[in-house]
Amino acid sequence: MRPPGGGLSCGPVIELGLRNDVYRRPLMTALDRLGLREGWKCVDVGAGGGDVSVALAEIVARDGRVYAVDSDPHARDLVAEAAAAHSQIVAITQAGEDLLLPEPVDLAFCRFLLMHVREPTVVLERMRDSVRPSGWVVAQEPVTSAGRVGGRPLSMPDARHPDVGALLPALTLAAGLEVVDAWAESQAGAGAGPVREYLAHLTGVDPGDEPVVLPPLVTVVARRPPP
Ligand SMILES: C[S@@+](CC[C@H](N)C(=O)[O-])C[C@H]1O[C@@H](n2cnc3c(N)ncnc32)[C@H](O)[C@@H]1O
Numbered sequence: 001m002r003p004p005g006g007g008l009s010c011g012p013v014i015e016l017g018l019r020n021d022v023y024r025r026p027l028m029t030a031l032d033r034l035g036l037r038e039g040w041k042c043v044d045v046g047a048g049g050g051d052v053s054v055a056l057a058e059i060v061a062r063d064g065r066v067y068a069v070d071s072d073p074h075a076r077d078l079v080a081e082a083a084a085a086h087s088q089i090v091a092i093t094q095a096g097e098d099l100l101l102p103e104p105v106d107l108a109f110c111r112f113l114l115m116h117v118r119e120p121t122v123v124l125e126r127m128r129d130s131v132r133p134s135g136w137v138v139a140q141e142p143v144t145s146a147g148r149v150g151g152r153p154l155s156m157p158d159a160r161h162p163d164v165g166a167l168l169p170a171l172t173l174a175a176g177l178e179v180v181d182a183w184a185e186s187q188a189g190a191g192a193g194p195v196r197e198y199l200a201h202l203t204g205v206d207p208g209d210e211p212v213v214l215p216p217l218v219t220v221v222a223r224r225p226p227p
Contacts, residue, residue, distance in 0.1 A: 020051045021194040023140075026185050026217045027055060027111070030138055033181060033221055034107065036060070041105040043067040043130055045096045045123065046113030048075055050082035050089070056109065057086040064088055067105070071095040099126035106132060111140040111217070114171070115159045124175035128224050137177055137222045141165040143184070147215035149199065149207050154215060165218035177222035186216035 036042075038061045044053040047068035056066045068079045068091045076091045083089035094100070096110070096117060108127035114120035127137045144162035147154035156162040164171070169182045189195035190211040198214070200206040 020055075022187050022198045022214060023111070023217065024055075025187065026140060026219060027052065029183075029185065030140060030219045030221065031055070031059065033219075034136055034138060036107065039063040040107060041065045041067075041103065042107040042109060043069055043099070043101060043105050043127075045069050045099060045108065045110040045127060046071075046116070047079055047091070048112075050075075050079035050091075052109060052111055053079060053089050054082050054086060056107075057083065057089050060088065062088055065090065065105075067092055067101055069094050069096070069099065096123035096126060099123070099130050101130050104132040105130055105135065107136045107138065109138045112142065114139060114141050114168075115144075115156075115161045115164045118160065120161060120164055120167075121171050121175050124171060124177065128175055128177055131224050133224055133226045135224050137172070137224065138219065139168055139172065139222075140217045140219045141168050142215035142217055144215045146213075147186070148211070148213040150210035165216065168218045168220045172220045172222045176225070178225055179220060179222050181221040182219065184216040184218045186214045188213040 036059050040060045042056045044056060047053050047070045050068055053066050053068040066089045068089055073093045076093055079091040108130050117123050131137060141164045143165040144156045145153045169179055172179050187195050191209045195212050196207055199212055
């Protein structure tokens with residue numbers, strides 16, 4: 001299926017709540033695998049509406065810090081709204097290609113970002129440089145064409161690299177990182193429920209009772225090599 005209206009996209013309507021619902025499980029699997037804990041300093045690159053930044057902030061708590069970085073100045077307002085109860089979140093308008101933080105962080109994270117940037121490896125290199133030696137870099141990116149509606153593959157014409165997830169382990173190695181773990185997961189469903197609702201918001205077309213497999217997210221958990 002090639003969804004109408006520009007295909008899968010990241011509009012403000014779906015920034016909060018829905019994406020969090022359907023992609024919360026892969027996010028929590030990744031944060032669990034990593035052992036994220038109180039006091040960590042993190043950066044969420046391509047933070048968008050701040051779903052991930054808020055999830056990170058809830059775990060690192062008041063002693064931690066989360067830099068929510070996005071190239072779109074509008075994202076600052078969205079993050080500020082989402083982060084009202086989390087003073088440890090600092091919103092910054094900056095491109096991932098220029099990532100420069102006031103301090104080294106323990107974790108650099110991105111989700112649904114590399115699919116949109118011109119040079120994913122450059123952004124991964126900047127994420128590598130933003131973490132302390134032996135610090136963590138985690139990326140979650142989709143294989144869009146592996147998603148299905150009624151058995152037909154999804155597409156995302158507006159994204160530069162809609163299937164970047166399929167290349168993620170190799171890109172991470174090319175960025176000079178050590179890959180610790182990598183896997184793919186997604187949600188599936190048919191009929192009423194968050195998967196159907198999410199897809200309807202993304203595409204403007206309700207899949208009805210057709211079976212849906214959302215694009216799998218490939219997660220790579222990597223470390224910056226020690227000096
Ligand atoms: C699909 S949204 C993902 C938002 C969030 N990471 C999530 O998973 O809910 C992609 C975000 O990346 C941002 N973005 C796109 N290119 C960027 C770049 N080169 N540097 C930083 N942010 C970028 C967009 O402005 C948008 O907010």
